[in-house]
Amino acid sequence: MFEYDSVIMSRLLTSLTLTFHIIFATIGVGVPLMISIAEFMGIKKKDPHYILLARRWTRGFVITVAVGVVTGTAIGLQLSLLWPSFMQVAGNVISLPLFLETFAFFFEAIFLGAYLYTWDRFRKPLYHWLLSIPVVIGASMSAFFITTVNAFMNTPQGFELEGRTLTSIDPIDAMFNPATPTKVFHVLSTAYLTSAAVLAAITAFYILKKKGSDYHKKALKLTVGSIFIFALLTAVAGDLSAKFLAEHQPEKLAAGEWHFETEKGADLIVFGTLSEDMEVENEIRLPNVLSFLAKGEFDAKVTGLEEIPDDEQPPLWIHYMFDLMVMIGFYSLGVSLLFLILARFKKWNEYNRWLLWLIVINGPLAMLAIEFGWIFAEVGRQPWILRGYMKVAEGATTSPHVDWMFVLFLALYFVLGVGVVVVLRKLFKNNPAELELEQRYPEISRQEGDEH
Amino acid sequence: MAYEMIGITVLWIFLYGYLIVASIDFGAGFFAYYAKITKRDHVINKLISRYLSPVWEVTNVFFVFFFVGLIGFFPDAAYYYGQTLLIPGSIAIVLIAIRGSFYAFENYGSKESNVYLFLYGATGLLIPAALSTALTISEGGFIKETETGVHLETTALLTSPYSWSVVFLAIVSVLYISACFLTFYAYRADDQDALELIRKYALFWSSPTIIASLTTFIAMSQHNEAHFNRMMEYWWVFGGSVAFFLVALFFIYQGKYYGWAFIAVMLQFLFAFFGYGASHLPYLLYPYITISEGVVNDSMGLALVIAFIAGLCLLLPSLFMLMRMFLFDADYIKGKK
Numbered sequence: 001m002f003e004y005d006s007v008i009m010s011r012l013l014t015s016l017t018l019t020f021h022i023i024f025a026t027i028g029v030g031v032p033l034m035i036s037i038a039e040f041m042g043i044k045k046k047d048p049h050y051i052l053l054a055r056r057w058t059r060g061f062v063i064t065v066a067v068g069v070v071t072g073t074a075i076g077l078q079l080s081l082l083w084p085s086f087m088q089v090a091g092n093v094i095s096l097p098l099f100l101e102t103f104a105f106f107f108e109a110i111f112l113g114a115y116l117y118t119w120d121r122f123r124k125p126l127y128h129w130l131l132s133i134p135v136v137i138g139a140s141m142s143a144f145f146i147t148t149v150n151a152f153m154n155t156p157q158g159f160e161l162e163g164r165t166l167t168s169i170d171p172i173d174a175m176f177n178p179a180t181p182t183k184v185f186h187v188l189s190t191a192y193l194t195s196a197a198v199l200a201a202i203t204a205f206y207i208l209k210k211k212g213s214d215y216h217k218k219a220l221k222l223t224v225g226s227i228f229i230f231a232l233l234t235a236v237a238g239d240l241s242a243k244f245l246a247e248h249q250p251e252k253l254a255a256g257e258w259h260f261e262t263e264k265g266a267d268l269i270v271f272g273t274l275s276e277d278m279e280v281e282n283e284i285r286l287p288n289v290l291s292f293l294a295k296g297e298f299d300a301k302v303t304g305l306e307e308i309p310d311d312e313q314p315p316l317w318i319h320y321m322f323d324l325m326v327m328i329g330f331y332s333l334g335v336s337l338l339f340l341i342l343a344r345f346k347k348w349n350e351y352n353r354w355l356l357w358l359i360v361i362n363g364p365l366a367m368l369a370i371e372f373g374w375i376f377a378e379v380g381r382q383p384w385i386l387r388g389y390m391k392v393a394e395g396a397t398t399s400p401h402v403d404w405m406f407v408l409f410l411a412l413y414f415v416l417g418v419g420v421v422v423v424l425r426k427l428f429k430n431n432p433a434e435l436e437l438e439q440r441y442p443e444i445s446r447q448e449g450d451e452h
Numbered sequence: 453m454a455y456e457m458i459g460i461t462v463l464w465i466f467l468y469g470y471l472i473v474a475s476i477d478f479g480a481g482f483f484a485y486y487a488k489i490t491k492r493d494h495v496i497n498k499l500i501s502r503y504l505s506p507v508w509e510v511t512n513v514f515f516v517f518f519f520v521g522l523i524g525f526f527p528d529a530a531y532y533y534g535q536t537l538l539i540p541g542s543i544a545i546v547l548i549a550i551r552g553s554f555y556a557f558e559n560y561g562s563k564e565s566n567v568y569l570f571l572y573g574a575t576g577l578l579i580p581a582a583l584s585t586a587l588t589i590s591e592g593g594f595i596k597e598t599e600t601g602v603h604l605e606t607t608a609l610l611t612s613p614y615s616w617s618v619v620f621l622a623i624v625s626v627l628y629i630s631a632c633f634l635t636f637y638a639y640r641a642d643d644q645d646a647l648e649l650i651r652k653y654a655l656f657w658s659s660p661t662i663i664a665s666l667t668t669f670i671a672m673s674q675h676n677e678a679h680f681n682r683m684m685e686y687w688w689v690f691g692g693s694v695a696f697f698l699v700a701l702f703f704i705y706q707g708k709y710y711g712w713a714f715i716a717v718m719l720q721f722l723f724a725f726f727g728y729g730a731s732h733l734p735y736l737l738y739p740y741i742t743i744s745e746g747v748v749n750d751s752m753g754l755a756l757v758i759a760f761i762a763g764l765c766l767l768l769p770s771l772f773m774l775m776r777m778f779l780f781d782a783d784y785i786k787g788k789k
C-alpha cells in the first residue's frame with residue numbers, strides 16, 4: 001500500500017534544515033551590523049554604555065553563530081546528499097557563487113575571532129571597531145552569494161540545454177540573473193530588520209520585567225530607530241520583489257494573490273478562503289491595488305493563473321504566507337514609528353507598558369516573517385527545482401533511508417535549539433548589565449547613582 | 453595546466469590543510485577529556501582552550517571549502533558521492549554539529565560540564581572515522597551502479613579490512629598530530645608541566661601511527677592492487693614521509709626544537725598525503741569518475757580559478773594576521789592578554 005517516497009522525504013528534510021538554519025543565518029547577517037553601529041556610537045559619543053552594549057551583544061552572538069555555522073555545514077552537505085542530480089547540474093552552472101561564499105565565510109570567521117579576543121588590546125578603541133567592518137562585510141557577502149544561487153533556481157539563465165548536456169555556460173550571467181537584484185535587496189534588508197527587532201524585543205522585555213536603567217533605554221532607542229529604517233527599506237524591497245515576480249515569475253505572484261484571471265485593474269485579495277468551486281470568500285478586497293503592486297499603475301494588466309498549465313501551478317495556500325509576511329512588515333513599521341513619535345514629545349512616555357509589549361512581540365513576529373517569506377518563495381517555485389528545466393522529483397536522491405535521517409536531524413535540531421536557549425539565558429542571567437557596568441566602568445555607575 | 457589538474461591540486465591542498473588543523477582540534481578534544489578523567493586537566497586544559505577558541509570556526513571553513521570546491525570543479529562527484537554517502541555523511545554532519553555548537557556553548561556560555569567535555573572528546577575521534585569512509589569508498593569495490601541508480605554496499609564496507617585499517621589510521625594520526633602541535637604550543641607558552649605531559653602523549657602515539665600506516669599499505673595491496681602498484685612507483689615520496697617521521701620523533705625525544713619537530717610532522721603527512729593522492733589519479737572514484745571526464749566545463753573552470761586566486765589574495769593576509777595575533781604572540785599564548 002504505502003509506497004516509500006524519497007522525494008517527499010528529501011523535501012521535508014531540506015525544509016527542516018533550512019527553516020532551522022535561516023533563523024541563525026538571519027541573526028548572523030544582521031547582528032554584526034548592529035554591534036558595529038553600537039560600538040561606533042560608543043566611541044563617537046565617548047559613552048561606555050554603547051560599548052558595553054556591543055560587548056554584550058557580541059557575547060550572545062558567538063553562541064548563535066556557532067549554531068549557524070554547524071547547521072550551514074549541514075545544509076551544504078545535504079544539498080549533495082539529498083539532491084545529487086540537481087547538484088550535478090548546479091555544479092556546472094552556479095558553483096561560482098557557492099565557491100565565493102566559502103571565501104566570505106573564511107573572511108568573516110577570521111575577523112570574528114580577532115574581534116572577539118581583542119577588546120582591550122588596542123590603544124585606540126577605533127582600531128578595534130575597524131575589525132568589525134570585515135565581519136559585517138563578510139556576513140552580508142555570504143548572504144549575497146547564497147541568495148544569487150537561490151535566485152538562479154527561480155530564473156535560471158547562463159546556459160543552454162541540449163538533451164542532457166549543458167552548453168554555452170556563462171557563470172557570471174547565471175549569477176546575475178533577473179531575480180538577483182530584488183532578492184538580494186529584500187533578503188539583506190529583512191535580515192537587518194529582524195536582527196534589530198529581536199534585539200529590541202529582548203531589551204523591551206528586560207525593561208518590563210526589571211525596570212531598565214539608562215543603559216537599556218539607550219539600547220531601546222538605538223534598536224527601535226534601526227527597525228524603522230530597515231522596515232522602510234524592507235517595504236521598498238518587497239514592492240520591487242513583487243514587480244519582479246509580475247514580470248519574470250507570474251505564476252508565483254498569481255498563486256500568492258489568488259489572481260485567477262488575467263485582467264486590468266486587478267484587486268488585491270487579503271486573506272479570505274476558497275470555496276469548493278474556487279470562489280474567493282471572506283476576503284478583504286483592495287480595489288486595483290494588485291495592479292499597482294505588480295506594475296506600479298492602478299489599471300495595469302496582471303497575468304492570472306489561468307494562463308499557466310495545470311501541472312505547473314504552485315499550491316494556493318502560499319497566499320496566506322504572503323499575507324502574513326506583509327502584515328508583519330507593516331506591523332514593524334507602525335510600532336517603530338509610534339515609538340519614535342512618542343519619544344519626540346517630552347510629555348509622552350515612550351516606555352509605556354503597552355508599547356513595550358508591542359515591541360516584545362515584534363521580535364518573534366519578524367522571525368516568523370522570515371520563515372513565511374521563504375516558504376512563500378520556495379513553495380511558490382513548485383513543482384520546479386530549477387524553474388523551466390528540472391522538476392523537484394527529478395533532482396532527488398533515490399536512497400531509501402531518508403526517513404531515518406529526518407528523524408536523526410529532527411533530534412539534532414531539537415537539542416541545538418534547546419541548548420542555545422538554555423546557554424543564552426544562563427549567560428545573561430548570571431551577569432546582568434548593571435553589574436558588568438559597575439565592574440568595568442566604576443566611575444560611570446557611581447555618577448548615575450548620584451543622579452538618582 | 454588543464455583545469456582538472458589545477459582543480460584537484462587546489463582541493464587536495466585544502467584537504468591537507470583541513471587534515472592538519474582539524475587533527476589538532478579533534479585530538480585536543482580527546483586530550484582535554486582524557487586529562488579530565490585522569491585529573492590532570494588543570495595542567496593542560498587552559499592551554500588547549502586558549503589556542504582553540506579563536507580558530508575553531510576557521511577549521512570548519514576548511515572543510516566547507518573542500519566539499520563546495522569539489523562540487524564546483526567535479527560536479528559528477530556530487531552525484532556519485534551524494535547518492536551513496538547519505539548515511540555516513542549525515543552521521544558526520546551530526547557529529548560535527550554537536551561538536552561545534554557544544555564547544556561554543558561551553559566556552560562562551562556556561563561553566564565546564566563533564567557531558568560537554570565527553571561529547572567533545574568522543575566526537576573528536578568519531579568524526580575522523582566517519583569522514584575517512586569517503587576516502588575508503590573512493591578506492592572502489594563498495595559502490596554498485598544498477599539501472600535504479602548507484603548504491604553503497606554497506607556490508608562490504610563494514611567487513612572490509614581495508615576500511616577498518618583506514619579508520620584506525622585516521623584516529624591515531626589525529627592524536628599524534630595534535631599531541632605534536634600541543635607540545636610545541638606548550639613550549640611556546642613556557643608551560644613546563646603541560647609540556648612534560650603532552651610530550652609523553654606525542655611519543656606514545658608515534659608508534660601506533662607508523663604501525664597503522666604499514667597495515668593500511670598491506671590492506672591496500674589486498675583491496676586495490678592497481679592503486680597499490682602505483683603507490684609503489686612513488687616509493688620515494690613515502691620514504692620521505694618516513695624520514696620526516698624519524699626527524700620529528702628524534703627532536704621530540706631529545707626535548708629540543710619543538711617547532712622544527714612539528715614542521716617535520718607536517719611534512720611527514722604532506723608527503724604521505726600527496727603520495728597517496730598522486731597515485732590515486734586519474735580516478736576520483738574508482739572506477740566511475742576520472743578527473744578528466746568528471747571535470748567541470750571550461751568557462752566555469754576558468755571562473756573558479758580566478759575566484760580562487762582573488763580569494764587567496766584576501767585570505768592569506770587575513771590568516772597571517774590571525775596567526776600573528778594568536779599563534780605567534782607570545783604574550784597571548786602565555787595568557788597575559
Ligand code: HDD
Binds near residue numbers: 184235238330370
Ligand atoms: C522580516 C521579514 C519580511 C518582511 C516584513 C517582508 N518580507 Fe517579503 N520576503 C522575506 C521576508 C520579509 C524573505 C524571507 O526575505 C523573502 C523570501 C525569499 C526572498 O527572496 O525574500 C521574501 C520574499 C518576498 C517575495 C517573493 C520574492 C521572490 O520569490 O522572488 C515578495 C513578492 C515579497 N517578499 C514582498 C513583500 C512585501 C510587499 C512586503 C511588505 C512590506 C514584505 N515582503 C515584507
Ligand code: HEM
Binds near residue numbers: 028105
Ligand atoms: C538567506 C539565506 C542564508 C543566509 C543569509 C546565510 C548566511 C549564513 C551565515 C551568516 C553563516 C555563518 C558563516 C560563518 O560565520 O562562518 C552561514 C553558514 C553556512 N551557510 Fe548559510 N545562509 C543562508 C542560507 C543558506 C543556504 C540555503 C545554504 C546552502 C546552500 C547555506 C550554506 C551555509 C554553509 C555551508 C554554512 C557554513 C559555513 C561555515 O562553516 O562557516 N546557507 N550561512
Ligand code: HEM
Binds near residue numbers: 014022392
Ligand atoms: C537562501 C536561503 C534559503 C531558504 C531559507 C530556503 C528555504 C526553503 C524552504 C522553506 C523550502 C521548503 C519548500 C517546500 O516545502 O517545498 C525549501 C525547499 C528547497 N530549497 Fe530552498 N531555500 C533557500 C535557498 C536555497 C538554495 C540556495 C538552494 C540550493 C542550492 C535551495 C534548495 C532547495 C531545495 C532543493 C528544496 C526542496 C525542493 C523544493 O521543495 O523546492 N534552497 N527551501
